[in-house]
Amino acid sequence: MQKYASILNAFKIDALNEMQIASIDANQKADNVILLSNTGSGKTLGFLIPILEQLDKTTPGTQALVIAPSRELAMQIEKVWKTMTTGFKVTCCYGGHLRETEENNLLEAPALIIGTPGRLGDHIRRENIKPAGIKLLVLDEFDKSLELGFQDEIEFIIESLPGLKKRILTSATEAVDIPGFVGIEEPVRLNFLTEEKSEALAIKYVESEDKDKLDTLFRLVCFLGNRSTIIFCNHREAVERTNSFLKDSGLTSVFYHGAMEQRDRDAALCKFRNGTSNILVTTDLAARGLDIPNIRYIVHYHLPHTADTYTHRNGRTARMDASGTAILIIGPDEKMPSYVEENPELITLEDKYELPEKPKWTTFYISAGKKDKVNKVDIVGFLTNKGQLKKEDVGLIEVKDFFSFVAVRKSKAAHTLSLIKNEKIKNKKVNIDVAK
Template sequence: MQKYATILSALRIDELNEMQLASIEANQQSDNVILLSNTGSGKTLGFLIPILERLDKNIPGTQALIVAPSRELAMQIEKVWKQMTTGFKITCCYGGHLRETEENNLLEAPALIVGTPGRLGDHIRRENIKTAGITTLVLDEFDKSLELGFQDEMEFIIESLPNLKKRILTSATEAVEIPDFVGLEEPAKLNFLTEGKSEALTLKYVDSEDKDKVDTLFRLICHLGSRPTIVFCNHREAVERTNGLLKEKGLTSVFYHGAMEQQERDAALCKFRNGTSNILVTTDLAARGLDIPHIRYIIHYHLPHNVETFTHRNGRTARMDASGTAILLIGPDEKLPEYINEEVELMTVPDNVELPEKPKWTTFFIGAGKKDKVNKVDIVGFLTNKGQLKKDDIGLIEVKDFFSFVAIRKSKAAVTLPLIQGQKIKNKKVKMDIAK
């Protein structure tokens, strides 16, 4: 454990868990490893440390490739790697990100590349990614990446790696067949999946008299109070409709799905993370890869189609040592899914409820980011100086490539905004406004 002390200190972790230690040992002994472990158990570190142990600072070019099914998961992996302060460069590639930016990042080939299948395949075809030196491949959440639609791209990527020596596959579900083109021979299999639900997860259900269920959802959220809550719907259209109806009823919610522009998605997640909104209405896109701590409630507004989806949705709460509650809304024509074997408690919601307390934060958009050499310290300095804010009035700051989001205490926002609009940050005049 002493060997990884610097990494653990950088990540503010006391020690590696049993699964992570087992993964490190298995990867030292085997070229092919399958790692099965529950969502939120720390799988990312379970494969990043084995990658780090294989990287050679004396070898130029890209040595390892990680394929993730969603841009959010890819970005989360990149974030953890950077926090590890390894000294090895990483580049993240995904759809919705400017290809020109990624091409510039790839000119000086990074030791590690992480990305989504479509964008990685595109860069390989354009020869932006030189594959000859890649000896290590990770397929994170491989069950999702290998679903129909990704198969052809995955096969192309793997066949484009002529000198592959090591493969690591991870998932939070076991029921998936691994295609031959992955080239997995005699893998070491680590299964840390716990049967049934997490001990910290409580399952409940609410009966709705109305088929639509929106009124029941509204009363349920009011009854739960202002704790961070994710509402899962099965379709994008339902996400926007449900979010709109909740807003009409006076709740502060944001929505998130795959058809949104990248900046809109970033803004929605940032508002949920920083407390501008305690309610996120989303598709199953948010069931994987999003690292949002302290989510208290999961509401299945639409019932999940299968046990894998149910598991991944619930994995957003009761992470690590925290507790959480998953609640299923059951309409008049619905019943509890057959794949739920454990006991589910009936929850009654009062007819008369009061709106929960409004969030105390709002989010500002600043049209400058990492590529403009702007960082969090610059933003705090700018807001305390030009915006006349105290540090306590500034919340979570997220700096992206070309823009940033910052949480401001709502009571100060109306006074601060006109003070900063038209001002320069890092000698550059940029757009500043309430984030849409």
């Protein structure tokens, strides 16, 4: 431990914890390490010390890359590295940061680069990052990167690293499937997860006097306000009926199930992710694997048939140390399912509530995508130049193979649409309209 004395002193700690010591030891012996540990457990030091031990002061250029799912996490990792006072240059790259500043920082290649998938991929494409010398890759909070839909970008980055020899992957969940493109073979697996995170999930219930629970659902959604909410139904017909009822009642909602056309499914999920709608009505198709972050409420409109379904539905919220609430609607002929082990809290609803505030975003559909060589930068430039929008008026952009969706501030949408309807993107005539 004496060799890490300066690091311990910098962080004012007496010793490394068990997880950090295990990670350092594993990384000294193995090329592929999977570190499972709760957020806030000190895993950043658990992979930064192994990076430091791998860096060579006599080797020019970038030697290590850390990919994080959010700019906040990327900045936090950079702060920890700088506190370590390693003597090695570091650069942090993330969306919302001036690209010109990052380009200047990358001119003299840093030994370590930390960043978010989109911005790192952009720099590699622009040849601002020279990837040939990168031998070590860390994918931090990889489960969240998959949840947020960064798989394509991460795959591109990894394919751009011809000299990659060592991989460290961290995750806050044991269940994450690691795609083959990551290239982790025969990894050492360190599991320091605890059950504490589940305490962030609250279980509540509401009683419906009517067998048809729609009125109860409407009052519940108004009671909850305009927070991100997924409503689960057991079959497709109920999804569409419930969504129609909520919309007819003045709420903004979208629906999602397996019988929809792919473009309609993409549009619904995009509207939910980008804040055009705070309510998603869905079947259990959305209970697993969808990249939908920051869900506040799960509503079981229909009670799940199995404990497994109940668990997976609830797994959409209270993720990554965020709090969340699952609410069961119990009809007059229903009982609390036996698989609900907690002691749920009863929500008592009033007869009338005001409608929640409407979302401030709308979604544009653009008939051009990756196959047309259109990317997010092109769309932002198009909307700010031709559509006279400020950057803060452009929200989440999702570029698919043949079309794209972009969130635009609702107050500016009509004027912008009138300006861009007949304009071209990359000299290509495209159809642009409010997404259906």
